[in-house]
Amino acid sequence: MSDTAGLRSSSCATELVCPACDSRAELTDTAFRCPRCDAGFDIEYDYELAKSRIEARPLSDRPRNVWRFEELLPIVSRSAADRVARFAGQTPLIRAERLGAELGLRNLYVKDDSTNRPSLSYKDRVVGMAVARALELGAAEIGCVSTGNVGTATASLAAAVGLKPYVFYPANLERAKARGCRALGAQVCQVDGNYDEANRACRELTEATGIPFANISLRPFYAEGAKTLAYEVVEDLGWNSPDHIVMPAAGGTLSSRVHKALLEFEALGLAETSGTKLHIGQPTGCSPIVKTIVEGGAEIVPQVPETLAQSLAIGSPGDGPLVLEAVRSRGGSAADVPDGEILEAMELLASTEGVLTEPAGGTTVAATMKLAQRGLIRPDDVTVIVVSGNGLKTLNEQPVKPWPEGVPCNAATMEEVVVEFREGGVTSSV
Numbered sequence: 133m134s135d136t137a138g139l140r141s142s143s144c145a146t147e148l149v150c151p152a153c154d155s156r157a158e159l160t161d162t163a164f165r166c167p168r169c170d171a172g173f174d175i176e177y178d179y180e181l182a183k184s185r186i187e188a189r190p191l192s193d194r195p196r197n198v199w200r201f202e203e204l205l206p207i208v209s210r211s212a213a214d215r216v217a218r219f220a221g222q223t224p225l226i227r228a229e230r231l232g233a234e235l236g237l238r239n240l241y242v243k244d245d246s247t248n249r250p251s252l253s254y255k256d257r258v259v260g261m262a263v264a265r266a267l268e269l270g271a272a273e274i275g276c277v278s279t280g281n282v283g284t285a286t287a288s289l290a291a292a293v294g295l296k297p298y299v300f301y302p303a304n305l306e307r308a309k310a311r312g313c314r315a316l317g318a319q320v321c322q323v324d325g326n327y328d329e330a331n332r333a334c335r336e337l338t339e340a341t342g343i344p345f346a347n348i349s350l351r352p353f354y355a356e357g358a359k360t361l362a363y364e365v366v367e368d369l370g371w372n373s374p375d376h377i378v379m380p381a382a383g384g385t386l387s388s389r390v391h392k393a394l395l396e397f398e399a400l401g402l403a404e405t406s407g408t409k410l411h412i413g414q415p416t417g418c419s420p421i422v423k424t425i426v427e428g429g430a431e432i433v434p435q436v437p438e439t440l441a442q443s444l445a446i447g448s449p450g451d452g453p454l455v456l457e458a459v460r461s462r463g464g465s466a467a468d469v470p471d472g473e474i475l476e477a478m479e480l481l482a483s484t485e486g487v488l489t490e491p492a493g494g495t496t497v498a499a500t501m502k503l504a505q506r507g508l509i510r511p512d513d514v515t516v517i518v519v520s521g522n523g524l525k526t527l528n529e530q531p532v533k534p535w536p537e538g539v540p541c542n543a544a545t546m547e548e549v550v551v552e553f554r555e556g557g558v559t560s561s562v
């Protein structure tokens with residue numbers, strides 16, 4: 133560790149552990165996959181110690197950011213934890229009455245991570261842990277492979293602490309996100325291939341160059357950041373865990389670590405969480421996890437993505453097996469949604485709650501609608517929809533109705549637009 137001051141955070145992380153074969157490695161080890169079975173390493177904690185430390189420090193003394201329950205995060209360097217992602221997390225849990233009325237759900241909430249800081253997506257939580265880990269290792273650089281949001285989070289969080297960021301995108305990326313990374317000073321490369329091909333190339337690159345990659349070589353640490361979303365939901369519901377949490381899935385980090393976080397709060401006696409069902413939404417054009425859950429399969433079969441929801445276009449989800457365990461052990465379910473319904477759900481969320489999301493958020497709203505229609509979510513159940521990314525970053529992809537050619541824009545024609553809008557005919561004439 134490069135933490136020369138020798139100051140430790142109150143992290144209670146103990147070691148790296150393989151979820152498949154229980155092999156173990158030191159927390160200081162830079163291995164990220166199990167040498168015996170190649171499964172990604174998970175992080176283990178001393179929960180007895182965590183319980184006593186959490187009880188000893190009142191909530192009022194704790195920061196309102198991702199480090200609020202630092203005991204349950206893997207960063208042991210005090211200076212790294214203090215420097216990174218100080219504004220990430222603590223996003224609003226919105227009581228969504230108007231959207232709920234549309235979906236027939238009377239106790240609906242939106243966990244709005246589209247307002248996360250600094251980069252307007254849930255990825256600020258996970259990349260925050262990876263950047264802190266990179267500092268802890270004494271790195272000067274950090275890379276990532278990204279469908280979009282991991283890139284902007286890495287570019288922004290790395291810039292803020294003086295690490296040189298490298299962002300690698302697949303060929304079919306959302307261009308505004310790449311431009312954002314360039315504007316933040318990152319070296320940006322568009323890989324010739326889809327996300328899964330870019331991911332394989334980056335795994336070779338991290339081994340060849342030693343550049344730590346946020347979501348490859350730092351992945352065990354990165355993934356732990358996702359737990360903070362669940363801690364916040366439970367605390368904001370008055371230390372009650374909801375009946376349902378509906379999440380999007382790409383690589384599967386979010387849902388698998390939300391499951392872990394709920395188990396932790398239960399084990400620490402902070403909340404009764406065993407009744408919470410976890411549900412997954414994916415676009416029909418990239419739904420390997422949903423397909424396996426719905427069909428009751430044992431293993432996820434990779435797909436070649438074909439969807440406008442680029443941030444969910446991962447055909448070979450790295451944490452897929454953990455998602456199956458998370459959903460099935462809690463009696464949850466899954467739904468896939470065609471691109472057209474994703475766009476409609478984005479508009480519905482925007483027009484009922486004022487939350488502008490990217491297609492990933494539309495996917496989750498549309499999936500919730502299907503689960504409610506199937507009776508898997510009942511009208512009075514407390515339900516949380518996770519909106520993971522901001523629509524401002526994907527505006528280039530939004531459908532817009534143009535002003536008709538040759539028609540002057542004056543008071544008379546504008547009045548026609550008003551009349552049409554009152555009747556619910558159009559939503560845009562820009």
Ligand SMILES: [Zn+2]
Pocket residue numbers: 150151152153154155166167168169170171
């Ligand atoms: Zn193993």
